[in-house]
Amino acid sequence: MSTQDFTGLNICCKFTELFSDLEDFNENEQKQKIEEMNGLLEEMDKEEFKLVFTKELFDKINKMIGKKKMSLNNAFLLLKHAGFCRALFKIQNYDFNDSSLSERFEKMIIDENKKKKEKNEVRYLDLCECYFLLNKLFSSELLSICIPGLLKVALNKEKSEETQKEVELALLAMGVIEIDQKIEKDLYLNEMKEIIIYHQEHHNLTRLAYQSAWQFLMNRFDNDNSLEAVIVNELHFVREAIKELEELMKCVDWKKKKEEEKGKETKALTIIWRWIDTLGIFFDLCSSRNEEYSVLVESIVQAFRAAKDKNREIGKECFYIFESLAENEAIKIEDLIESGAVSLVLEEILRPTMDDEMTCDCLVLFVTLSSRLKEEKDDEKEEEKRKITKRKMFEKLEEEGYEDIIVSFHEPFDFLEQKFYYELSLDISDYFVNI
Template sequence: MKMKKEGKNEKLLIDLCECYISLSNDFSSECLSICVPCLLKVASNKERHEDIQEELEMALLALSNVRCCVVEQELYLGAIKEIIQYHQEHHNLTRLAYQSAWQFLINRLFKDKRLEDMIMNELHFGREASGELEELSKCVDWKREKAEEEEERGKERREELVIWRWLDAMYYFLYSCRLWNEELAGVIGSVVSVFQASRDNRKRISNQCIYLFKRAAENVIMKIDVLLNEGVVDLISEEMKQPSLKDGIMFESLQFLKNISRKLKEKEVDKPEEEKRKAIKRKIFEKMEEEGYEDCIESIRKIFDFLKEQFCDGLSLNIFDYFVNV
């Protein structure tokens, strides 16, 4: 009886922790000090029973909701690292659970830059994220416009959700990371593939790819060669020609080109690299001039400079009202 009571109490605590994290927007350090270790203990279970899999997924999904707040490393680091590494070797988690484990860890990076080296070079975030995107993409019929039957689309929608979550994690990672790793080139390549597959029938996903491209171009450590070699500049310029493109996506695309322009104007200390940069610069500026986007970028600069100097209540909320070159 005592064991049953203890089991029920433990299950109740787990349920309460999941509910608190899933429903709360304001996490207290006291509650997190209880909830995080409790749910990580559940997620550390290495059994492969179906019920256990559901418990792991729910625990990690709840943890992935712990966004921009400080969680002390001693509460989570050893456990989450072991969970990720064990899955990499034994593949014991569902795709959603594995993504959620990474999401929880990436969410900590913004407040704790000490995690960068471990995330990139020990746990290989770039390799894992790009590999997961490639595998998930194979499970989606990208050409399908509408579901014939809801049941047929159920599993596929789940895969699409996990793809979107990986893109979100990559976006957040590029926002916080300041350490270069060659595996990041694979991340950009995998996102390009998802964008090309989703641009016709999955706008929510393809739009998220554009947000991520813009974020990559903003990141000081992202090498411009990667964005060029993976064809991102060409994809963005092609997308901007679409007549149905929404203003928000046009804005993100122009911001991407603006940051590419900025990166091309940076100086390289190494002479061979500088010569290589000059050749790339000529190629890209010729393309931008041919497409007419240099004028658009200049318009953006002037508008942003104006808005930095003064705020005017009479300005339209739609910034594109001020473009004369679009």
Template sequence: MSIRNDNEFTVVIHEMTLTGEFSKLFNELDGCNEEGQRQKIVEMNRILEEMNEKEFISIYTTELLNRIDKMMKRKKVSLENSFLLLTRIGYCKGLVGLWSASFYESSLYNRLNNMIFIEARKIEGKNENLLISLCECYILLLNHYWKMSKGLLFKSVNCIIKAELSKKEDEKTQKEVEITLLALSRIDAHIRMKEDIYSTKIAEIIKYHQEHHNLTQLAYQSAWEFLMVLYKDDKCLERLIVNELHFVREATRELEELMGYVDWKKSKKAKRGKEMKDIRIIERWLDTIYIIFLQCRLSDEEFIRLASCVKRIFRAASDNHRGIRRMCIRCYLITYFNRAVKNEALLNGGAVDVVLEEITQFDIDNLHCLGCLSFFKSMCERLKTTVEPEEKRANGKEMRRKALKMEIFEKMEEEGYEDYIFGLFHCLVNGTDDLFILFENLNDCFVCC
């Protein structure tokens, strides 16, 4: 006889209640007038925001989107009500970061695609509000990395970016702006966005918020994320991001505030509503920090401040949020490719401590282990001297290098890093090729070499 934990039972019942209630309301839409449909959709939207990822995935299906498309085609539901529901579905999908083929495989995909194309081509009688709603729905529902027509993309972005992002601070306007900016942040990062108006407009939005605090936390993060999409192909934006908009100051402040909202002792599965949303925003900030650590040249002071903030998130998430822990590690590991990041900054920012702790976890997989070991191998390579003898005596670089080398080695020795490496090497003689190759020259894995 099996015994079911009361808390688990409560969660299961709640999941059944939310998904069942959503389905019940959706099935009732056909028999309502426009106002009745609107009331039910408002309630459905509330339920969507309470769902966890598992619940949302269970209702976000090609079948659901096809049914919405049929209702639109037969005019069983108005365009306004359709967009009210679809925008919230896309909003939840964007917040979760879900990758799903449901939209692309649905008849709704072709409908929205054609409606945007037709409305955008109109010279007279163009309905800008309709076009904005269409573009927001389309981009929010589309997968982040799926290619779309560049022409259609630019039409969509132009339409959204020109939307009146009101400076008002009332709740309704804030929500509309939040959805608009979330849609922009979902733009495929692989498509080059050449127009200067995009970065100029987003920079204006960020600066205005810094003075007037008119955006929600998700909207503000989304504005930064869209700027990072533009920055990916434009090195000139680095000065804007780091020096003019002060990314490090803003990101650390936002993350410190968000961390205070979360009950970290509670399991991620038990979080709902606002608390679950706060977790999602923290994860989105970590994705943005990943890009910063990969591409930007921060001062040592700024890097240490940001790396220390990531360390605090790692510590807070240690018990119940394995995914966030790995995202923090990922931010540190990517510095392997950014030669502007110095070993001193990695040490003082806590990166060495955190990666050492992670690498000895019993449940670490081979790929993650390979990344952690490569991090230390990179540090060792950076500590190798390339300074000429005369220059060593002249500027004291060699003395500083040796002192740093000794400090890192002592820290690794305290954590039993060398014993761990030898033990892992013997376990991998017949194991993963990539890890075995990394260990072919064991001396490269030690700072003391």
């Protein structure tokens, strides 16, 4: 067992030990123990989090609340922090969904929402945040109840640190609502536009809060193509993404080893990864041309170059985007050449230590680009542009010795295709751009 594994095991054991003793303490002592547990939570990686936050743990919390052995405030203190960590790092843990605690919170939210004068607004919002941060799927009723409350918090424009934290948590909770959850625009669009535009003018949100607002909006884009005009033209997503990536990249000392990262720098890396993930959704869906795409792709290339040996998750997300860019007809192939994306992929395919999966990604990308460049255009001007781009691509590939690279990979094509299910072409001519 490695030192890292042993440390992780110790963290999990310590957390579990503290949790099992909570019933023995009064409310104030319990609060202190939970704060200690929250400190341990911040040291856990994704797998350790999933080991600790099981259905059994959530069921146990539910019983403790029911028997009045844990106050709701103390439960919120623990669960909000757990939900924050789960949402921040996008941990795939759905044990809360099937727990009795999820049922309790759902009922409490509905019951609290029915109240008029007696409604406890603070409790209601705490319930909404916990429920959204820890859950995966939400009924239409829960969405219609909780989103207005979360938006009300997110619309608070004060710049105090306490308010910023509340706004950040509310937007993070909304950002976890996944792509397959349909939400009517009337429920959120005007408010979300106000939040984003106000921040662009006054910079009142934290970086995580701002990214989460875009994440929520981008997740809605998948079910509503009409949002593209709002996202690109009204809210200037491309310009904002370029600016945010540029500023976040400055927050990281890329020469530091991963184990030396501390606090703000680790969070900056996480937010860069979240932005790259959001950009992946955007480039999968966008259908209109924007002149700033080339600059944005260049930002992604820079993020990949900086992070490839420091943060593998950022590197993988960047490559998913390159594949989307190659497939999306709204993205000009010139953008991929001029931004450095083509050169980067060529460099990666030449690396002696690269893995088979990355090799597959590179090959898929070149097959896609080759296919696009072979498609003749009916419009005379567009056909002339295609020929110019094709020559540019040919010259770039010839300069880098691309043909020799592909020939050297021809033998393992079948192995890679079987291993990664990419249905790689076994016809070597599909990988070439000829003029």
